[in-house]
Amino acid sequence: MLRTAPCPRVLIVGAGLAGTATAIRLLCFARRPLEVVLVERRADYRSAGVAYHRDGNPWDHVFNIQAGRMSAFREDVLDFVRWANREADRGDWPAPWADWEFTEHGPAPRRIFQDYLAERLAYARQEASEGVVLVEADGEVVDIARCGAGLDVTVRPPVADPENPGGEALPGTPSVLYADHVVLATGLELRDMPFSTDVLGHASFIRNPYSRTGIRTVESLAPDATVAIVGSVLSAYDSTAFLLRRGHSGPIHLISRTGTIFRTYPENHEHAVVQLPCPTSLLQPYQNREELIERVRTEWTAACALVTKDHPDISPEVVAERVTKAWEPYLPEAIALIPNPELRNLLDEFSTLIAALRVSAVHYTMSVIEPAMRPADGTVKLVVGKVENVAPADSGRLVVTVAGPETKQAIEADLVISNFGREPDYDRVDHPLWRNLFQRGLAVPHRRTGRGVDVDGDGTLLTPDGEPSGPLSVVGVPREGDEIVRNGRTGAFAFNLAAVKNQSIVVAAQVLEQIELREGDLARHLEGYRKQLGTLEQTAAAGFEEAVVLKVRSMAMRARSGRSSLDAETGDRIRSVSALCDTPAYPIDASHRDRLMGVIVTRAAVRRLTDVSVTPRQLRRQLGLANPDDTED
Numbered sequence: 001m002l003r004t005a006p007c008p009r010v011l012i013v014g015a016g017l018a019g020t021a022t023a024i025r026l027l028c029f030a031r032r033p034l035e036v037v038l039v040e041r042r043a044d045y046r047s048a049g050v051a052y053h054r055d056g057n058p059w060d061h062v063f064n065i066q067a068g069r070m071s072a073f074r075e076d077v078l079d080f081v082r083w084a085n086r087e088a089d090r091g092d093w094p095a096p097w098a099d100w101e102f103t104e105h106g107p108a109p110r111r112i113f114q115d116y117l118a119e120r121l122a123y124a125r126q127e128a129s130e131g132v133v134l135v136e137a138d139g140e141v142v143d144i145a146r147c148g149a150g151l152d153v154t155v156r157p158p159v160a161d162p163e164n165p166g167g168e169a170l171p172g173t174p175s176v177l178y179a180d181h182v183v184l185a186t187g188l189e190l191r192d193m194p195f196s197t198d199v200l201g202h203a204s205f206i207r208n209p210y211s212r213t214g215i216r217t218v219e220s221l222a223p224d225a226t227v228a229i230v231g232s233v234l235s236a237y238d239s240t241a242f243l244l245r246r247g248h249s250g251p252i253h254l255i256s257r258t259g260t261i262f263r264t265y266p267e268n269h270e271h272a273v274v275q276l277p278c279p280t281s282l283l284q285p286y287q288n289r290e291e292l293i294e295r296v297r298t299e300w301t302a303a304c305a306l307v308t309k310d311h312p313d314i315s316p317e318v319v320a321e322r323v324t325k326a327w328e329p330y331l332p333e334a335i336a337l338i339p340n341p342e343l344r345n346l347l348d349e350f351s352t353l354i355a356a357l358r359v360s361a362v363h364y365t366m367s368v369i370e371p372a373m374r375p376a377d378g379t380v381k382l383v384v385g386k387v388e389n390v391a392p393a394d395s396g397r398l399v400v401t402v403a404g405p406e407t408k409q410a411i412e413a414d415l416v417i418s419n420f421g422r423e424p425d426y427d428r429v430d431h432p433l434w435r436n437l438f439q440r441g442l443a444v445p446h447r448r449t450g451r452g453v454d455v456d457g458d459g460t461l462l463t464p465d466g467e468p469s470g471p472l473s474v475v476g477v478p479r480e481g482d483e484i485v486r487n488g489r490t491g492a493f494a495f496n497l498a499a500v501k502n503q504s505i506v507v508a509a510q511v512l513e514q515i516e517l518r519e520g521d522l523a524r525h526l527e528g529y530r531k532q533l534g535t536l537e538q539t540a541a542a543g544f545e546e547a548v549v550l551k552v553r554s555m556a557m558r559a560r561s562g563r564s565s566l567d568a569e570t571g572d573r574i575r576s577v578s579a580l581c582d583t584p585a586y587p588i589d590a591s592h593r594d595r596l597m598g599v600i601v602t603r604a605a606v607r608r609l610t611d612v613s614v615t616p617r618q619l620r621r622q623l624g625l626a627n628p629d630d631t632e633d
Contacts, residue, residue, distance in 0.1 A: 006033070007032075007033035007034055007035055007131060008033075008034055008035070008180040008181075008515045009034075009035040009036075009037060009177075009178065009179045009180050009181075010026060010034065010035070010036050010037070010179065010180065010181045010182075010183065010511055010515075011037045011039060011141075011151075011153055011177060011179035011181075011182050011183070012036065012037065012038050012039065012182075012183045012185055013039055013141045013153075013182065013183065013184050013185060013186055013433070014039070014040065014049075014184070014185035014186045014187055014476075015038045015039070015040035015045065015046045015047060015049075015136070015185075016040075016045055016046075016047075016048060016049020016050070016051070016052075016185065016187045016476075017048070017049050017051065017052065017117065017476070017497070017500060018049075018185040018187065018475040018476030018477075018500045018503070018504065019038060019040070019183070019185030019475070019476075020038070020046075020047050020072075020117045020118075020121055021072055021117075021475075021500055021501060021504035022183055022185060022475050022503075022504040022507055022508055023036050023038050023121060023124070023134065024072065024120055024121055024124040024504070025504045025505055025507075025508035025509075026508045026511065026512070027121075027124040027125055027127075027128040027132060027134060028124055028127075028128070028555070028557075028558055028563075029508050029509060029512055029555060030128065030129060030132045030512055031129050031132075031567065032129070032131065032132075033130075033131030033132065034131070034132045034133070034512075034515075035133050035135060036132070036133070036134045036135070037135045037137055037177070037179070038134065038135070038136050038137065039137045039138075039139055039140075039141055039155060040136070040137075040138060040139075041138075041139065041140035041141075041158045041159075041162070042158065042162040043138060043158070043162075044162065044212075045162075046118070046136070047114050047117040047118040047121060048113065048114035048117065049187050049188075050187065050188055050208075050210050051110070051210070052110050052111065052113040052114050052117075053111075053114055053210070054111045054114055055211070055212040055215070056208075056209075056210035056211050056212060056214070056215060057109070057110045057111040057210065057215075058111070058215055058219075058242060059093075059094055059097060059109050059111065060109075060241060060242045060245045060246070061109065061110045061111065061238050061241075061242065062107040062108060062109055062110060062362060062364050062365060063107065063108055063110055063113075063362065064234045064237075064359065064361060064362060064365075065265075065359065065362065065497075066104060066105050066106065066107070066265065066269060066270075066271075066362060067080060067081050067084065067102050067103065067104065067105075067106055067107060067108035068080075068081055068103070068104030068105060068270070069271055069497070069498075070108065070113065070497065071616075072116070072117060072120055072501065073501070073556070073558075074498070074501045074502065074505070074609065074610070074616050074619070075556045075609060075616065075619060075620050075623065075625055076556070076620070076625075077104075077616045077617045077620065078104060079120075080108075080113075080116055081102050081103065081104055083116050083119070083120075084102040084108060084112065084116070085101065085102050087119070088112060088115060088116070089115070093112075097109055097112075104270070105267060105268050105269060105270065106267075106364075107362050107363075107364035107365075121134070123558065124558065127558060127559055127560040127563075128560070129560065129563075137155070138157075138158050139155040139156060139157060139158055139175075140155065140156050140157075140158055140159075141153055141154065141155050141433055142154050142155070142156055142174070142432040142433050142436065143432065143433065143436045144182060144433070144436070144437060144440075144442065144472070145440060146440075146442075146470055147178060149180070149471075149518065150178055150179055150180045150181070150471060151178070151179050151180075151181075151182050151470065151471060151472065152176050152177070152178055152179075153176065153177045153178075153179050153182060154174050154175075154176050155174060155175050155176075155177060156172075156173075156174040156175075157172040157174075163208075163211055163212060163213055179471075180471060180515060181471040181472075181473065181511045181514065181515065182471065182472050182473070183473045183474070183475060183507060183511065184433075184461070184472065184473065184474045184475070184478065185474075185475045185476050186431070186433065186434075186476070186477075186478060187476060187477055188422040188477055189422060189423045189426075189429045189430075189431060189434075189477075190207075190208075190421065190422065190423060191421040191422055191423035191428075192423070192428065192430075193207075193418060193421055195387045195388060195389050195390055196390050196418060198389075198390070198391050198392065199390050199391065199392060199398060199416070202392060202398065203217070204396075204397065204398050204413075204414060204415050204416060205390065205398060205415075205416050205418070206218070206415070206416070206417045206418065207418055207421075208418075209235065209238065209239050209417050209418075209419070210235075214417070217415065218239070218242060218243065218246075218415070218417075219246070221243075221248070221414070221415055222250070222414070223246075223247055223248050223249050223250065224249055224250040225248075225250045225413075225414035225415060226250050226251050226253075226397075226411075226412065226413045226414050226415075227243060227248070227250065227251070227252045227253065227413055227414065227415045227416075227417065228252075228253045228255060228398075228400045228411050228413040228415070228416045228417070229252065229253065229254050229255065229416075229417045229419075230255050230387050230400075230416065230417065230418045230419055231255070231256065231418070231419035231421075232254050232255070232256035232258075232259070232260055232261060232262075232352070232382070233260075233262075233352060233355060233419060234262065234355075234359075234361060235419045236254060236417075236419050237262065237361055237365055237366075237369060238365075239417050240252060240254060240369055240372075240380060241365045241368050241369055244368045244369065244372055244379070244380075245368055248379070249379065250379075250414075251378075251379065251381060252372070252379055252380045252381070253381050253383050253400075253411050253413065254380055254381065254382050254383065255383045255385065255387055255400065255402055255411075256352075256382060256383070256384055256385075257352070257384075257385065257386050258352050258353060258384070259382060259384035260352045260353055260356045261356070261373075261382065262356050262359070262360055262361045262366075263317045263318075263320075263356070263360040263361070264317060264360055264361055264362075264363055264366040264370070265317065265318065265360045265361065265362055265363060266315040266317055266318065266363075267363050269315065269317075269318060269360075271615055271616075272314075272322070272615055273325065273326070273612075273613065273614060273615055273618075274307060274311060274314075274322045274326050275326065276303055276306065276307070276323065276326040276327065278330045279299035279300075279303065279327060279330060279334075281295045281298065281299055282295060282296065282299060282330070282331075282334040283330075283333055283334055283337070284337075285337060286337045286338050286339065286342070289342060289345075289346075292338070300323065303323045303326070303327070304319050304320065304323055307319050307322050307323055307326075317360060318360065320357040320358075321357065321358055321359065321360065323357075324354070324357050324358045324490075325358070327488065328487060328488035328489060328490075328612075329488060329613070330488065331488030331490065332485060332486055332487065332488050335484065335485050335488070336485070340447065340448055343448060343449060344449060344450045347449060347450075347451065347484070347490075354490050358490070383402055383404075383409070383411070384404055384405065385402040385403050385404035385405070385408075385409070386402065386403050387400060387401070387402055388401045388402070388403050388408075389401045390416055393412055395412070397412050397413060397414055398412070398413055398414075398415075398416045399411070399412050399413075400412075400413060400416060422477070424450070424451040424452065424480060424481075425445065425450045425451065426438075426445040426446070426452060426453050426478065427445045427450070434453075437461075441463055441464060442461060442463065442469040442470070442472060443461050443462075443463070443469065443472075444462065444463065444464045446480075446481030446482065448481060448484075448485050449480075449481035449484055449485065450481070451480040451481035451484065452477065452478045452479050452480040452481040452482060453474065453478050453479075453481070453482075454466070454481075454482065455473075455474050455478075455479055455482050456468065457486065458473070458506055458507070458510045459473045459474050459475060459479065459503055459506060459507045459510065460472065460473055460474075460510070461473065461474055471511075471514060473507045473510065473511060474507075475500065475503045475504055475507050476500055476503065479499075479503065483496075483499055487499075487612075498612070502610040502612070505555075505606060505609050505610055506606055506610060509555075509602055509603075509606045513599055513602065513603075516595065516599065517599070520592055520595075522592060522595060522596060522599075525588055525592065525596060526596055526599065529588060529593070529596050530600065543573060543576055543577040543580065544577050544601070544604075546573050547570060547573040547574050547577055547601045548601055548604045548605050548608065549623065549624065550566060550569055550570040550573055551570050551601050551602055551604075551605035552605045552608050552609060552623050552625075553566055553623070553624065553625065554566040554567055554570055555602075555605055555606075555609060556609070556623070556625055570601075571598075574594060574597050574598050574601055575594050575597075577597055577601075578590075578593050578594045578596075578597040581593075581597065608623060609623075
């Protein structure tokens with residue numbers, strides 16, 4: 001299908017957190033006419049996804065991290081807290097949230113994040129440059145094919161009942177849209193749970209606890225009913241805390257394959273970054289599994305002891321988190337030494353433990369769970385073992401068979417709640433879009449880790465040959481494997497807001513750069529021009545630095561009026577630097593030279609905005625973006 005938009009079109013598949021964050025950045029970054037089409041298959045997931053949509057998140061579901069870390073903008077730490085206190089419409093909020101004063105370190109109900117994202121998207125649309133428009137469309141993208149320099153995107157009508165995966169589509173025929181670039185923000189994929197085959201349609205089995213049906217089932221449950229919750233990660237804590245806050249008094253069996261229990265963040269916990277020496281023994285050649293685990297254990301013990309000694313102000317509860325994040329820059333080199341099959345096995349075996357080391361649970365949630373797990377109460381019982389089967393009992397209840405370390409046991413329950421159970425292995429993902437992308441050779445499951453799909457450093461989808469698929473980018477969960485091997489992010493990735501925020505910046509800038517470079521054959525000139533520049537330190541180092549700082553401030557500015565003045569100043573500085581860097585060895589038209597210098601400056605600005613070696617607040621101050629709401633670390 002030929003282009004129907006009078007300007008370049010970027011189509012984003014998925015309007016959850018990752019898709020919405022990327023759309024906001026595109027609307028803020030674009031300076032020339034652009035159409036951003038945000039396609040979502042479920043209206044209730046728009047600006048929310050499975051993690052935050054209102055129907056699947058009652059008021060007792062709170063963020064797993066502090067409210068101060070929930071800003072959609074990495075360079076504006078307290079944006080969400082300010083919104084919740086000053087802008088949010090609390091007209092239908094119940095107690096205690098209706099009168100709650102949100103703080104950086106405190107909790108916040110997850111469901112209000114949908115309103116926050118929707119309002120920030122609306123503001124970005126309102127403040128976008130002239131000719132930059134947002135189109136929000138309902139539908140399910142089921143196929144993408146190359147078409148000239150762009151892509152043909154097949155969109156079919158959404159299903160009538162979004163909670164019924166096999167439901168019929170609404171009336172209408174699939175349509176094909178041409179896009180200059182497509183961003184895949186498809187979110188979580190459901191995992192096939194073999195143990196639940198016989199009970200998927202049973203009224204006492206909740207396959208998705210973040211669904212309207214799942215929430216209503218829990219709300220109608222008798223207080224003394226027996227509940228079995230499969231899994232012990234943070235989503236299981238949501239269900240457990242929801243039951244307890246409703247006054248549930250019956251036994252709750254928390255079934256965990258590893259027996260891992262998350263720690264509790266201190267009430268005044270604040271994110272921080274510590275610098276630790278490289279765990280050098282991890283860079284030794286791989287010998288075998290046991291030897292590697294022993295090296296990791298030794299280095300880990302030493303690193304935790306060092307943090308405890310050198311940083312006595314850090315609470316013992318978060319020492320593990322500090323070490324895990326401090327190691328991230330060193331892990332890609334260490335991971336590269338581990339053979340593919342062994343790396344996959346290690347990730348499968350230790351993923352829950354790694355997640356528990358990297359993040360904790362907020363005090364608001366654990367304040368009701370921890371007392372219920374103590375022997376004096378005993379409402380919540382940890383059951384260690386693997387669920388082998390869930391089957392109906394003659395009584396009408398469900399029987400959960402758990403294979404423990406030494407013996408099997410059967411738990412008869414009135415309700416069984418299965419954690420969301422996302423599928424990380426895209427070889428097993430059954431969605432038609434991903435199946436078609438694989439069949440067309442436009443994508444390949446991540447070969448090193450078996451998690452997500454292969455992308456390059458800018459998030460561009462790769463073919464089985466390792467080449468860019470074209471104008472196809474990815475943000476969010478499908479990049480899990482790449483984040484592990486490239487950036488050392490090894491735990492709790494599914495809801496890693498920090499990674500999504502950085503990805504949205506990089507992908508939005510990359511999309512606009514590719515559109516820019518297509519005009520005037522600029523792409524052909526870029527690398528040649530860069531090679532001729534040499535080092536900017538020898539030509540226009542001071543001017544280049546000023547241009548980068550100005551560009552960073554412009555990219556962080558959400559109001560159009562503020563951007564306009566910064567853009568004018570940035571443009572003047574770029575032209576000045578470009579003139580100083582004129583190279584007779586690579587003659588090029590002055591206007592093209594200025595645009596290429598603009599690309600180079602923007603790339604440097606993106607690196608600054610996504611620097612993870614410092615905290616977001618430190619980053620803001622380094623970039624001269626501090627505001628009155630910021631406090632000293």
